[in-house]
Amino acid sequence: MPDSAPASAKTPRVRFAPSPTGFLHVGSARTFIFNWLYARHNRGTMVLRLDDTDVERNTEASLQSIFEGLRWLGLDWDEEYKQSERLAQHRRQAEAIFAKGLAYRDFTPAHTDSGEQSSAQGAWLFNPGMPELSREESDRRAASGEPFALRYRVPRGEGRTLSFTDSVYGEQSKLADEVEDFALLRSDGMPTYHLASCADDADLAITHIIRGQDHLTNTFKHLLIFEGLGASPPQFAHLPLLVAPDGAKLSKRRHGPVVSVTTYRDAGFLPRAFINFLCLLGWSPKDDREFMALDEIREAFTLENVNRSNAVVNFTEEDPFDPKAVWLNAEHIRALAVEELSRRLQPFFTQAGFEATPEKILAITPLIRERIKLLRDAVFAADFFFLKELAPYDPAELIPAKGGDAAMARRVLQYAQEVLATTSFDHDSLDQALRAAATRLGLKAGQAFQPIRVAVCGRKNAPPLFETMAVLGRETCIARIRQAEESLQSIV
RNA sequence: GGCGCUAUCGUCCAGGGGUUAGGACGUGAGAUUCUCAAUCUUAAAACCCGGGUUCGAUUCCCGGUAGCGCUACCA
Numbered sequence: 001m002p003d004s005a006p007a008s009a010k011t012p013r014v015r016f017a018p019s020p021t022g023f024l025h026v027g028s029a030r031t032f033i034f035n036w037l038y039a040r041h042n043r044g045t046m047v048l049r050l051d052d053t054d055v056e057r058n059t060e061a062s063l064q065s066i067f068e069g070l071r072w073l074g075l076d077w078d079e080e081y082k083q084s085e086r087l088a089q090h091r092r093q094a095e096a097i098f099a100k101g102l103a104y105r106d107f108t109p110a111h112t113d114s115g116e117q118s119s120a121q122g123a124w125l126f127n128p129g130m131p132e133l134s135r136e137e138s139d140r141r142a143a144s145g146e147p148f149a150l151r152y153r154v155p156r157g158e159g160r161t162l163s164f165t166d167s168v169y170g171e172q173s174k175l176a177d178e179v180e181d182f183a184l185l186r187s188d189g190m191p192t193y194h195l196a197s198c199a200d201d202a203d204l205a206i207t208h209i210i211r212g213q214d215h216l217t218n219t220f221k222h223l224l225i226f227e228g229l230g231a232s233p234p235q236f237a238h239l240p241l242l243v244a245p246d247g248a249k250l251s252k253r254r255h256g257p258v259v260s261v262t263t264y265r266d267a268g269f270l271p272r273a274f275i276n277f278l279c280l281l282g283w284s285p286k287d288d289r290e291f292m293a294l295d296e297i298r299e300a301f302t303l304e305n306v307n308r309s310n311a312v313v314n315f316t317e318e319d320p321f322d323p324k325a326v327w328l329n330a331e332h333i334r335a336l337a338v339e340e341l342s343r344r345l346q347p348f349f350t351q352a353g354f355e356a357t358p359e360k361i362l363a364i365t366p367l368i369r370e371r372i373k374l375l376r377d378a379v380f381a382a383d384f385f386f387l388k389e390l391a392p393y394d395p396a397e398l399i400p401a402k403g404g405d406a407a408m409a410r411r412v413l414q415y416a417q418e419v420l421a422t423t424s425f426d427h428d429s430l431d432q433a434l435r436a437a438a439t440r441l442g443l444k445a446g447q448a449f450q451p452i453r454v455a456v457c458g459r460k461n462a463p464p465l466f467e468t469m470a471v472l473g474r475e476t477c478i479a480r481i482r483q484a485e486e487s488l489q490s491i492v
Numbered sequence: 493g494g495c496g497c498u499a500u501c502g503u504c505c506a507g508g509g510g511u512u513a514g515g516a517c518g519u520g521a522g523a524u525u526c527u528c529a530a531u532c533u534u535a536a537a538a539c540c541c542g543g544g545u546u547c548g549a550u551u552c553c554c555g556g557u558a559g560c561g562c563u564a565c566c567a
Contacts (some may be wrong), residue, residue, distance in 0.1 A: 019567050054566060110565045149565045169497070178495050178563095186565035193567045217496055217562040240498080240560095247559060277504095280516095284505045288515045307505080309498050310560060314518090324504060324517045334530085370530045381529095401527090434526090449526040461528035 012044030013207045016077070017197065019051040020062040022252045024069030025259040026313065027212065027242045030278040034239055035210045036075045037279065037301040046077040047204060052084045053196045069261040074271045081204065083196050090191040093199045094150055094184045097228040103184055105138045105148040110187060150185035152224055162220045167208075167237035167303040174220045182221050198222050202231035210303070213238040213310075214249065237303045240282045241310045250313060258320040267321065268348060268375025273332035277325040281311040291331045321374075330373040338365050345378050352379045354386035363471045367463035381463075385471060390458040390480060393487045397454045400447040406488050408443075409451040413485035415441060416452050417478055425474050430466040455484030 016032040018024065039046040048070070052058045070077075083090075097103045132153075133141070142148060156177045163173035184195040191199070201209060216238045226233040242250045250259045257263045264274050272294055280290060284307075285300040292300075314322040333341060342358070342365040349356035368381045384390060399409045415437055423433040438448035453465050456477055462468060469477050 017567090021567075051567065057566075106565085108565095147565095151565090172496080174495070180563070183565045188565080190565085192565065197567085212561095213497070214561055215567090218567095220496095238497090243560070245503090249560075280504065282505095286506065288506080290505080290516055311505090312503065314503050322503080322517085327517055330530095368529090371528070431526095438526090445526050447526090453527065457527095459528095463528080465526060 012039060012042045013047060013205055014039045014044060014210055015047035015049050015206050017049040017051045018066055019054060020066055021054060021057040022062050023065040023260040023262060025252055026261055027250045029261045030242060031212055031239060033275055033278055037298055038210055040298050041301045047079045048077040049081045049200060050083060052082060053191055053193060072265050072271055083200060090196050090199050093229060094191060094195055098150060102228045103150050103152050104132055105142055106151045107141055107146055107148045147187040149183045149187045151181040151183050154179045154181050162223050164219060164223060164236055167235060168306045169238055169308060179220055194221055194225060198225040201234060202226060202229050206234050208235045208237060210237045213241050239306060240308055242281060243310045243312050245312055245314060258315050269329050270332045273329040277328050282307055291328060326373050333372060334369055341365050341369060345375060348376050348379055367467050384457045393484050395488055397460050398451045398484055398488060400450045404447055410485055410488045411441060412448050412451045413455060413481050416481050420478055425470050427466045427470055430469055455481045
């Protein structure tokens with residue numbers, strides 16, 4: 001394909017460009033996912049680029065956290081770059097722009113405030129306090145070693161309109177007069193995000209920039225930079241933002257760990273469920289599908305189907321996860337093969353301090369898979385399989401809820417011990433034996449099973465009785481039932 | 493303040509000049525089961541406001557309002 005072909009017609013090269021200034025957050029993860037989906041749907045190339053030009057805020061820990069998050073998601077990329085390694089190149093490119101007369105030196109000291117004050121006072125002038133110097137004076141001061149920032153000389157006053165077609169937001173245009181003289185180089189010589197980003201996008205031959213809508217307005221600056229670089233701009237696609245229930249853009253600072261992907265991982269989200277949830281925020285296959293496998297999503301994914309309004313991630317202090325994310329996770333858990341699910345459960349049991357062998361987990365998994373929404377729920381759902389000693393019984397729970405007393409509960413538990421001593425511990429045998437026992441005691445199954453379930457599991461709500469007992473084994477079951485019975489002696 | 497973007501149930505996502513405005517999550521009620529869960533049935537729940545255009549606007553246009561974003565030598 002010739003270079004002159006429109007960017008959108010080439011084999012796509014997309015990039016995900018996080019800046020390592022904190023943990024990987026869900027908004028970034030979603031941007032990564034959309035880029036990945038676009039690349040893989042179109043058999044293109046996925047580039048990971050670390051935008052680490054902010055030396056002040058970059059940390060190694062953050063870098064690790066981002067990789068950790070991306071690895072967990074399990075989506076791959078084809079090439080990897082670091083902006084800091086391309087510093088010299090960026091400076092050369094800035095100088096080239098300067099040499100073309102498209103930028104000028106600004107010797108004004110950097111503002112220490114964030115510019116909010118001046119905005120509030122109505123001073124939104126471009127590059128306030130820095131009338132452009134003559135070239136001679138500029139050269140002289142630069143030669144004398146005075147620090148300066150390099151600013152783009154935005155072509156204002158020419159009636160020029162900057163425009164592009166966004167794949168999501170459509171035709172976008174803005175008067176150049178509305179764009180301020182933004183910085184290309186900081187006074188310490190470091191490139192700004194705008195410069196580094198565009199320079200790399202051009203150098204790496206990125207064809208499609210898929211990023212958050214917070215960059216929509218910045219795109220006009222980027223258009224100017226590409227022009228200065230002598231490169232044709234790629235196709236842009238901006239994604240609606242993820243916002244918190246308070247309406248504000250999801251931010252690490254304001255919303256804390258609930259926006260970190262590691263929070264989801266640690267709670268026991270399945271990566272595929274997490275991806276499924278995020279891709280549905282701002283995109284849909286335009287039919288009623290919601291629970292989708294990754295392949296299904298990839299096949300259905302197009303930028304045309306991305307919508308334009310922000311999506312709120314519905315979390316609260318009590319419940320950090322969007323209910324829909326939780327539901328989708330439960331769906332994905334149930335869709336997993338038992339072997340696979342039990343493998344994923346392992347670390348949660350181990351971390352809880354249980355002696356959980358793969359065999360034992362495999363036996364338990366079918367009993368809890370429909371009862372957990374997050375992987376970590378398994379720890380509570382299955383604790384009695386591992387605990388040597390159950391917490392002291394609550395007599396009130398041992399007594400059947402409907403029409404029963406302590407004496408009756410004792411009778412059930414006594415009789416159960418007898419019966420169980422000779423019953424083989426498989427589902428069908430237990431089913432037969434215990435139902436027969438109930439009948440003999442003149443009780444309904446529900447009544448008779450409650451004391452036994454509580455005795456065996458330590459609580460009223462648990463997985464199906466017979467399967468549970470089969471996994472627990474005769475010895476443990478009888479011991480627990482005896483203990484429960486004894487705990488009732490005091491009140492009978 | 494300027495500029496830009498957006499506006500359908502509580503939330504997410506469809507729809508679209510004439511519809512009983514659809515699906516999902518969550519919530520309520522019921523069914524079913526040895527409890528819980530799962531499952532099934534069912535209910536409540538929305539087109540921001542005002543003008544146009546039109547025989548007819550929730551849908552198209554304009555304005556307002558609200559929210560968000562950008563307006564840094566952050567990214």
